[in-house]
Amino acid sequence: MKVFNLCAKVTKRHLVSLGVYLGIFAVLAVMLTAFNNTSQSLSFEAVRPSAAIVNRDGESALVRGLEDFLAGYADMVKLEDDREALQDARFFDAVDYILIIPQGFAKDFSQGGGTLEKNTRFTSAEGRYADLLVNRYLSAARAYRQAAPELSEEELLEAVKADASVQAEVEKKSFLESQPIDESFQVYFRTLPYIMMAVLILAVTTVMMVFNKPDLRMRNLCAPVKLRHVNLQLALYNVCLGGVAWLVLCAMAFLFYGGRIQGTDVRLVLLILLNSICYLFVCLSVAFLLGNFVKDGGGQNIAANFISLGLSFLGGSFVPLELLGDSVLQVARYTPSYWYNHAVEAISGLVRFDSQALGPVFISMAIQTGFAAAVFSVALVISKFRRQRTEGFASVKTEMA
Template sequence: MQVFKAFFKTVKRQLSSLFIYFGIFLALTIFLTNNGPSQLETTYKPTKVKIAVIDRDNTILSKSLYKYIDDNHTIVNIIDDKDTMADELFYQNVEYIVIINQGFQDKIKAGDSENVIESVKVPQSVSGEFVDNQINQYLKTLNIYVSSGYSVEDAAKSALDTSAISAQISLHKVSDTSNVRSSTYYFFAYIPYILICILTVGLGSILITFRKYDLNSRIQCSALSITKKNISLTLSSLLFSFSCWALFMVLAAIMYNSDFFSIKGLLYVCNSIVFLLVAMSIVYFISYFVESSSTLNMASNVLGLGLSFLGGIFVPLEYMSSGVVAFAKFLPTYWYVKANEIIDTYTGTSTQINTFLSYLGIEFIFALAIFSAALAASKVKKH
């Protein structure tokens, strides 16, 4: 009982860190629930930029350029003044300014389209490059008609007509929904990350505390036997770990009531329990190699993020290269994700059940292997 009380007194010191990880998980869950499974129906809309046009030539061809810009973008009227232009750009009243130089029409008729206009824009802006390409394309079209012998009026009209031609764009709605995941899937997908982090910070720090030389020596000098101490410590660790896991299961039951209390929900729970054993084994193993809380916090981030990114939790497996996927098979998180994918598409076939059980078996083997390595590490430490 004394070990039990000391265990949970130590837990109280880690409550702030535990609540932080719980908050992170809750925020991720809410975000992915609202955005992950939703299918957004989008339509194509051309981008319009706020443009100011200063026409210093005031001819038929310069007016055709003005008309082209007006048809494709939003014209903003400003004064032809250097300070005014700078102010309008600074206050983002306009994104782009076109200055049609005097002699614009004469140069186009002579076949010279260089330096016929000037542009003022925000440096390296995407909208600026977009408008540059459009205007240059229109000037080339205008040049072609003029050089082909068209009159100024006909060239202006033909260039506008040609520029108005556009392809009809429609978005194809994919009927295949095989890659669409349920909200419950996204909830349980992040369980490994949060369990590893919470158990490393919470359980790991407690195990390190009980293995400190002074405290361990005092316990050995007391009337409490080593066997009773180890049993109490083991039971306390199991109670703490399963309490953390149960907290997330309660959250899942509240958020996904109908899905949670179903066959799929039961399979998700089974998968998460087996991975809880994996997470406990990992924490038990690293507790023999870490001696301070600061190092333990670092280890929790490295382990949690590393196993999550490489195991297919944060980055879907289908987006990974074949080499990374081959390496991921040596991680327990990979098999957890594969089991989750089976659950999400579960239809009740015996093949799916057998595959799911085999994935659970592999996770359990990982837990036993890591726990055995931890026992070996404990013997080395004792010697």
């Protein structure tokens, strides 16, 4: 295992640069998931908007009933009847809904009229919900007033309160067997292709640059170790190197977000990990291909950053696939990173584990494996062609000299 040990020594000399990339990715992962702190839950809870009522009509049974009814569904906020205070409340989103009851509203309402002043953001769902509650109460009161004018005001409000408080029975069903995968965990594994590709290109090409130096190649050809054994040990080391990188990156995922996936179906997590292993082979094959061309550290860094960033942007690692344009998606489908993220999205949306549901996931994984096999085959052909070229044996100083 002399070749294997030599590869380990070469990698050891470059642990600092590889550690820098891992550190940058750790910071990047934290930043990307900093705004995804909301945990998903399978339970349903009714939304309670914040609302404020400014009563300019004085005490009346109608207004008092409206306030009591709205307080049952919303969090009431007290605001002063001051123009500046109301403007500040809306500007800083202190409340979702402001209802102003003008003077004489109860009297006008009893005569079939009456208008209210409402203030809410156009895009606020909570504000619209509060407005629906107000309209629901007033519509019921108006209907009772027209249908039974002989009822006293107290009797009318009691009837309205009883009708408006009727709730429909809702049956909640869950189609998931467990908690879904946490959003932060998904974001981490969506960005994983970037750092995995960059680190493995740097690590693999660093070793291959040493063995591709002409002087060392000629020495290995004269050595008692067969070339086949040299290539096998080199390939074994690259696979082990990729496995170590994968373990470190996955360990970081469980270190940062392991607490957020408690209760998640283990099968979902295993599928995410299996998908990342498929992309690991893609990274190794691309790194092996580049190892036939990279000759110095400058070209090495350019290749690592350009390819990792390019594939990550096209594949949807930094921008969700649904936000990419059609023309970009047409190009992205020819990249393995697209199918990696496509599999991540498919796994995250699984609600069952039959063949029909798992089909798209395994198809995406198979496509990634096909990319890896194709790139590796091309790399083998190029490597054999370069070995047969006499120009490749020019005298060049090696790193190990």
